[in-house]
Amino acid sequence: MLTIDQVSRRFATGTVALEDVSLELAAGDFLALLGPSGCGKSTLLRLIAGLDQPDLGAMRWDAGEPPEPGAIGYVFQDATLLPWATTEENIYLPLRLRGLSRAAAQPAIADAITRVGLEGFESARPRQLSGGMRMRVSIARALATRPRLLLMDEPFAALDEFTRHKLQADLLALWRDVGATVVFVTHSIYEAAFLARRIVLMTPRPGRVHHEIASPLTPTENTRLDPAYATLVASITRAMEDTLR
Amino acid sequence: MTERLAPLVFGIIGLAGWEGIVRALDVPPYILPGPVAVLAAFTADPGGLLLALLSTLSVTFTALAVAAVLGVTMAVAMAMSRWAQAAIQPWAVVLQVTPLPAIAPLVIIWVGDPFVSLVVCATIVGFFPLFANTATGLMSPPAELTDLFHLYGASRWTEIRLLRLPAALPYFLSGLRISGGLALVGAVVAELVAGSGGFASGLAYRILEASFRLEMPRMFAALLLLALAGIAINFGLAALGRVIQRRWGEG
Numbered sequence: 001m002l003t004i005d006q007v008s009r010r011f012a013t014g015t016v017a018l019e020d021v022s023l024e025l026a027a028g029d030f031l032a033l034l035g036p037s038g039c040g041k042s043t044l045l046r047l048i049a050g051l052d053q054p055d056l057g058a059m060r061w062d063a064g065e066p067p068e069p070g071a072i073g074y075v076f077q078d079a080t081l082l083p084w085a086t087t088e089e090n091i092y093l094p095l096r097l098r099g100l101s102r103a104a105a106q107p108a109i110a111d112a113i114t115r116v117g118l119e120g121f122e123s124a125r126p127r128q129l130s131g132g133m134r135m136r137v138s139i140a141r142a143l144a145t146r147p148r149l150l151l152m153d154e155p156f157a158a159l160d161e162f163t164r165h166k167l168q169a170d171l172l173a174l175w176r177d178v179g180a181t182v183v184f185v186t187h188s189i190y191e192a193a194f195l196a197r198r199i200v201l202m203t204p205r206p207g208r209v210h211h212e213i214a215s216p217l218t219p220t221e222n223t224r225l226d227p228a229y230a231t232l233v234a235s236i237t238r239a240m241e242d243t244l245r
Numbered sequence: 246m247t248e249r250l251a252p253l254v255f256g257i258i259g260l261a262g263w264e265g266i267v268r269a270l271d272v273p274p275y276i277l278p279g280p281v282a283v284l285a286a287f288t289a290d291p292g293g294l295l296l297a298l299l300s301t302l303s304v305t306f307t308a309l310a311v312a313a314v315l316g317v318t319m320a321v322a323m324a325m326s327r328w329a330q331a332a333i334q335p336w337a338v339v340l341q342v343t344p345l346p347a348i349a350p351l352v353i354i355w356v357g358d359p360f361v362s363l364v365v366c367a368t369i370v371g372f373f374p375l376f377a378n379t380a381t382g383l384m385s386p387p388a389e390l391t392d393l394f395h396l397y398g399a400s401r402w403t404e405i406r407l408l409r410l411p412a413a414l415p416y417f418l419s420g421l422r423i424s425g426g427l428a429l430v431g432a433v434v435a436e437l438v439a440g441s442g443g444f445a446s447g448l449a450y451r452i453l454e455a456s457f458r459l460e461m462p463r464m465f466a467a468l469l470l471l472a473l474a475g476i477a478i479n480f481g482l483a484a485l486g487r488v489i490q491r492r493w494g495e496g
Contacts, residue, residue: 051392069398080389084411084493096407097397145397 001027001065001149001181002048007057008206009043016206017043021057023200023209027065027148030175030182032196034189034236040207041185045151048183049074065148070098073142073180075152079134081126081141087113088122091141098145105144112140115174132163139171143178150175152184156191165224168194172219189240193232194223201236203243211239278462283469286462294451294463298470301447304360304432305425305478308367312424315368316375317417324383324405341373345431349438363435363447370431371424378420382413414493418486425478433471448474 002025009018018040025031025048033041046052047059050067061067073094081090091112095105113119116136126134135155142150156164172195175182186192192199193215201211213236216228223229260280266272267279274282287294319337323330349366356362386408394404436449448467455464 046392049392049396051395069396072396074393074396076389076392078387078389080387080393082390082408082411084414093393093407094397097394097399097403 001025001029001062003058003060003062004044004048005058005060007044007047007054007059009040009047009052009054018047018054019206019208021207021209025181025183027181028179029198030196031184031198031200032192033183033185033200033202034187034192034240035202035207036187036204038207039202039204041202042153043207044202045074045153045183045185048072048149049151070094070145071148073145073147073150075135075138075142075150075155077154077157079126079131079138081134081137083126086123086125087118087129087137087140090126090137091144094141094145108144108146112144115143115177116140117170130163132159132167135159135167139174143174143180146178147180150180150182152182154185154187157187164191169221171195189233189236193217193229193236194219199236201239201243210243213239275459275461278465282462283465286460287466287469290463294448294467294470297446297448297451297467298474301429301432301436301449301471302474304363304367304436304447305429305474308364308371308428308432309421309425311364311368312371312375312428313417313421316372316420316424317379320376320379320383320413321405321410323380324409325401337373337376340369343369345370345434346438349435353435353439359439359446363432363439366435366438367428367431370434371428374423374427375417375420378416378423379413382416383409385416386412411493415486415490418482418489422479422482422486425482426475429471429475429478 004021004023004025007018007021008016010016021040021044033044035041043052047054049072065071082093085093088109091109092102092105095108096102100108113122116139118133118136118140121129121133126137129137138155142152156167159167168191171182184192184195186195197215199213199215200209201213202208203210213232215232217223217226217232264279264281267277278286319333323333345366348369352365352369353359353362356365383405390408391404394408399407432447433449436447437453440447440450440453448471451467452464455461455467
């Protein structure tokens with residue numbers, strides 16, 4: 001789908017956010033970008049979304065793949081909903097920006113609401129929802145345009161453990177249903193091991209790809225209790241400790 | 246409940262004390278009239294004073310409306326383009342720091358029409374809080390939300406219309422409340438300046454007139470009306486703000 005070819009990004013402040021990063025993204029991937037704060041994972045995500053441009057290197061898309069607006073969905077760490085808008089209006093926003101009338105968008109809105117399990121909360125405003133439900137609205141908003149690529153920047157980092165587990169399981173089910181490609185930024189080894197098919201370990205200052213681990217797991221509800229999961233967590237941890245040396 | 250009554254009780258005690266002192270010391274009314282004399286001055290000519298109040302209020306609210314339209318338009322222009330921001334910002338500050346009494350005579354000479362020149366003066370005073378607050382509100386949405394609009398290819402104007410203007414509404418409303426009080430002050434100051442030039446029908450002119458004639462009770466009555474109008478504008482705009490905010494789903 002996308003070839004990231006020796007990409008570097010240096011900010012005006014002199015910080016080198018990314019240096020010489022190369023990565024292949026295939027359709028259907030669930031890829032986790034794992035690393036500590038400041039390793040440039042969010043910068044890489046913004047480059048993929050086209051919200052920022054590399055100083056060196058190239059982002060090469062295969063024919064027919066994004067970057068047409070609407071082909072990429074983006075979920076931020078905060079739900080970042082419009083506080084004055086209802087659940088439906090928030091999910092309608094990307095469709096509206098793509099020029100759809102409310103009536104034409106309604107089936108897609110209803111579908112997104114069903115997918116994230118928000119039936120009955122169509123007219124609620126963000127402040128009436130819990131943190132987990134707000135994140136569901138945010139995910140539904142990203143799904144509304146039926147994107148081929150879903151970019152997620154630590155979306156569950158601010159949630160409690162119980163809500164996080166539930167949303168992680170739901171995200172996996174969604175990924176299988178929708179068939180979108182997912183790039184998921186996280187600083188949690190456990191989250192990366194549970195969700196991703198490919199785990200890309202990054203190191204900070206300057207941000208580089210250190211190592212890639214392929215997950216041997218077929219994630220299910222019970223993955224967390226699977227010994228293979230514990231083994232995967234251990235091998236990521238070992239690789240992580242390597243980066244600190 | 247007792248806390249709500251406290252200002253009222255305090256006011257009544259104050260008024261009674263004031264009346265008592267004026268009577269006990271036999272202060273002449275052209276130095277300091279008691280509240281009873283002030284009330285008598287008001288009831289002697291309520292029509293004249295209320296008509297003057299109406300004149301001042303019509304200047305105030307016209308100026309407030311003009312300031313709101315100008316303030317929002319210029320704040321949006323600044324949000325639309327960096328060039329407009331660089332061009333407008335310093336002049337808005339100049340407008341804010343120039344004392345109205347210093348420019349009011351010039352405005353009155355240039356404009357000519359008394360009502361319009363008073364409105365211009367009051368607008369100059371009321372403009373800045375509306376403009377500055379709206380401009381701040383337009384910049385308030387988090388970067389992630391503006392990123393989202395970029396992601397879906399929204400134009401700058403769409404971003405302002407669907408994101409920045411709604412986000413600026415609470416800022417605009419608090420600006421409106423501040424500007425309401427300031428527009429009244431501006432109207433009164435301009436009336437004082439205009440009054441010494443011979444034309445005016447507002448409350449400030451009634452105050453000037455009463456002071457020339459040493460009619461202190463009437464002067465106090467006019468002052469009291471002005472204070473009440475100021476309080477009413479402040480509370481009225483605050484209440485309006487709350488209603489709009491609630492309709493808007495925040496608050």
